[in-house]
Amino acid sequence: MSNIREVSRAAGVSIATVSRALSNPEKVSEAALKKVYAAIEKVGYRPNMMARNFRAVRAYSIVVLVPNLSNLFFATVIRGIEDAAQQKGYSVLLGDTRDSTAREEEYIRLVETRQADGILQLRPHTPGKSLEPKVAIPMVSACGCENTPYPSVRIDNTGAAREIVDYLIDQGHRRIGVLSGLVDNPHAVDRLRGYKEALAAAGIPFDPDLQINGDFTLGSGLMAASHFARMKDRPTAIFSMNDEMAIGCLQGLKSAGIKVPEEMSVTGFDDIEFARYSDPPLTTVAQPAEELGRVGFQTLLELIEGKELGNTETVLPYEFVVRKSTPPLKG
Amino acid sequence: MSNIREVSRAAGVSIATVSRALSNPEKVSEAALKKVYAAIEKVGYRPNMMARNFRAVRAYSIVVLVPNLSNLFFATVIRGIEDAAQQKGYSVLLGDTRDSTAREEEYIRLVETRQADGILQLRPHTPGKSLEPKVAIPMVSACGCENTPYPSVRIDNTGAAREIVDYLIDQGHRRIGVLSGLVDNPHAVDRLRGYKEALAAAGIPFDPDLQINGDFTLGSGLMAASHFARMKDRPTAIFSMNDEMAIGCLQGLKSAGIKVPEEMSVTGFDDIEFARYSDPPLTTVAQPAEELGRVGFQTLLELIEGKELGNTETVLPYEFVVRKSTPPLKG
């Protein structure tokens, strides 16, 4: 627990010289530098970052708000964030909010009390329900949705959904079920719009009976499957809004005796690694998860450093991935 | 950005009184309290935690070192950690080290420079390769292995592995493949011992050809499957050391035309949520992941607060979960 004063004593120079030797070595003579480095070694000095940051009025850390850390898509985004943050000397404070705005508020306090410099929000913004952007709280959305009222980085969810459903229609499907998220989930909203647009473009009327809302978990996919299985006029394909639900759905369909993909096509969204290992492997949309995290961090850093960004949107490209869960419809 | 001085001015009391009103309200008169609270409201005061922590010589944060955040088992442990930490007013700094000791060292620096108070290590300890415990760096292992040289919380990996393999033997298997981790991975070491003990107890000789080493990822499970599939004298069951590899293996076996579980039993380890949704659902060992995290944090907190723990071990119970991937062997 030695401090800068001990170093200065051991080196026989002033405290200021030690400080300069560390942050502006070019302003210190060779001789003094040598003495300082030797002294640092000798007394085992480590600068106290709390003191340094305190002076700098910057915590050099950001908080990442994630609705559910066990969601592999989010986990991957976080890896990207951490990667970028570490390169810039920032640490990442984890806030698993379990979809609770109240918990989010608690983490906001970390930046209000200067324990963190900004917020990277992974939960998409729901007007009237989510944390509203506050001035003086740098915040950016790292895997957001349309109409986010603060800077965001995202993919074109609507377009990606449209592309998937277009593909299913091309494969011959006319009755396409949709396994959505909760009605007010913004990702669900955007993707549902894409689904409807694709249907409309093909002249297929939207049938509300074919929409089942889950919550992006495996379990809700399983539940949804049993609904779909029991329908009198069952769909021939299901567009699921994430891979977890699609995989849950796969199992539900099988245990209902429905063969996938022979009797039912299923698509996912995100392209988590498990999507390649399901049976059958899932046709899905690959989001550039790590990149979303990296770009999200960079955007946040600009905000922290004082740039005015308004509610800039950065839209990154996605990739449509065809696997075996969507063969052409027979008959 | 108001500070305590502004509050004191607005309230017409001294700085010390404001400070006391916040941390020892019982030592302040009713009248003064009211004035202080009103002033805080009025100037929009938020205590500067950096300053407070700086004085307290405590960061009120810990760093969690995780080898791979995309591993669902670790993600769940972290949820437990964060839960416990938040309750005690601590924040969690994330360190995804991607199995690199060098990266771990960088995070150690965070506590050396007082940005964090201690380390919660999720990577099991490999002698001569892992971070060695340093005095003055509070560190605990939250899902450790046997012979960890600092306080640890874990399950009985050897016992759990033995129990799984015993069960396979009971189901009639004599040739049981093992899908291990890398040779120096401590979890692999402990679990391999359990595998061998179970074999020995049943009088089955250990056959090194039946051991394939992966790296706990889906991909390595897939690779291993093709090895197993090509063996002349193929095993009738595979004990995989985690669920991800087991699920990867499942797919590899299927694409090699081997039916699971009819022609091959497969077991996992950890009981991640996907284990219930694979085809067939996996027989596995459920680790109390969140609890490991919670207890790990509590142990670390004791260390931070100055208790001497030596290399205490806390062993938590696991649960053996039988699903459909392990029917009795026919013939």
Place this chain on the structure above:
DNA sequence: CTGTTAGCGCGTTCAG
């Protein structure tokens, strides 16, 4: 190039 001085925001003496 170097040392001296003055705080950053807060908690904690110690008198009153």
Place this chain on the structure above:
DNA sequence: CTGAACGCGCTAACAG
């Protein structure tokens, strides 16, 4: 019960 004064470890401004 209250206030003035000091210092935590460090950096920045200013002289020399």
